[in-house]
Amino acid sequence: MKKSVSITINGVKHTHEVEPRLLLVHFIRELAGLTGTHVGCDTSQCGACTIHLDGQAVKSCTMLAVQADGAQIATIEGMAKDGKLHPIQDAFWEKHGLQCGFCTPGMIMSAAQILQRYPKPTEEQIRHQLDGNLCRCTGYHNIVKAIQHAAETMAGK
Amino acid sequence: MATARLLGASIKRREDPRFITGKGNYTDDLKLPGMTYAAFVRSPHAHAGIRKIDTA
Numbered sequence: 001m002k003k004s005v006s007i008t009i010n011g012v013k014h015t016h017e018v019e020p021r022l023l024l025v026h027f028i029r030e031l032a033g034l035t036g037t038h039v040g041c042d043t044s045q046c047g048a049c050t051i052h053l054d055g056q057a058v059k060s061c062t063m064l065a066v067q068a069d070g071a072q073i074a075t076i077e078g079m080a081k082d083g084k085l086h087p088i089q090d091a092f093w094e095k096h097g098l099q100c101g102f103c104t105p106g107m108i109m110s111a112a113q114i115l116q117r118y119p120k121p122t123e124e125q126i127r128h129q130l131d132g133n134l135c136r137c138t139g140y141h142n143i144v145k146a147i148q149h150a151a152e153t154m155a156g157k
Numbered sequence: 158m159a160t161a162r163l164l165g166a167s168i169k170r171r172e173d174p175r176f177i178t179g180k181g182n183y184t185d186d187l188k189l190p191g192m193t194y195a196a197f198v199r200s201p202h203a204h205a206g207i208r209k210i211d212t213a
Binding site: 029080102 | 167169170172173174175176177178179180181182183185186
C-alpha cells in the first residue's frame with residue numbers, strides 16, 4: 001500500500017506516493033531528481049549518500065523515505081547559495097580534496113557537520129569524524145587538508 | 158612568462174565545480190528513454206543448460 005510522503009529538500013517541498021520500502025536516498029535521487037547524492041555501497045558503509053536531516057548528517061540509504069515524512073533535508077545541491085560556493089566546496093576545490101568526485105557530496109555534507117561540532121578541528125578529530133565516509137582515490141590526505149582550510153576560512157568570517 | 162604561471166604552481170582543476178556541487182553525471186545518474194533495471198541471477202550449477210525461465 002502506497003503512502004503519501006512530504007519532504008522539504010533544499011527548501012522545496014516534494015510530495016509523492018511511495019511504497020513503504022522506498023529508501024530515502026531513492027526518494028531524493030529518483031523522485032526529487034537530485035542525483036548529487038550517491039549510492040556507493042547500499043550497505044551504510046561508504047557515506048556517499050550523506051545528507052542533512054533536520055540539521056543532522058545521516059546516511060540516506062539507511063533510512064526509509066516514510067521515516068523522513070515532514071522533515072527538512074539539505075543535500076549537496078543546496079550547499080551553494082546564490083551561485084556562490086559554500087566555503088567547504090571551495091576548500092575541496094582549492095586543496096584538491098577530490099579526484100573522481102563520487103564520494104565528494106557525502107564528504108562535504110559530513111564535513112559541514114564536523115565543522116558545526118568542532119569549528120577548529122584537529123587532524124585527529126577530522127579523521128575520526130570522517131570514519132563513515134570512504135574515498136578510494138585520494139587517500140584522505142587532501143580531504144583532511146580541505147576541511148582544515150574550510151575551518152580557517154569560516155572562522156575568518 | 159607563461160610557463161612560470163604553470164610550472165610549480167597549484168592549478169585548480171576545471172572539472173571540479175560540477176563534482177563539488179552535485180552536478181557530476183555518473184552512470185547511475187543517467188535517465189534514458191525506455192530504461193529498465195537489470196538484475197543478474199547466477200547459476201548454482203557449474204555446467205547446466207537452461208530449459209525454461211519462470212518470470213512470475
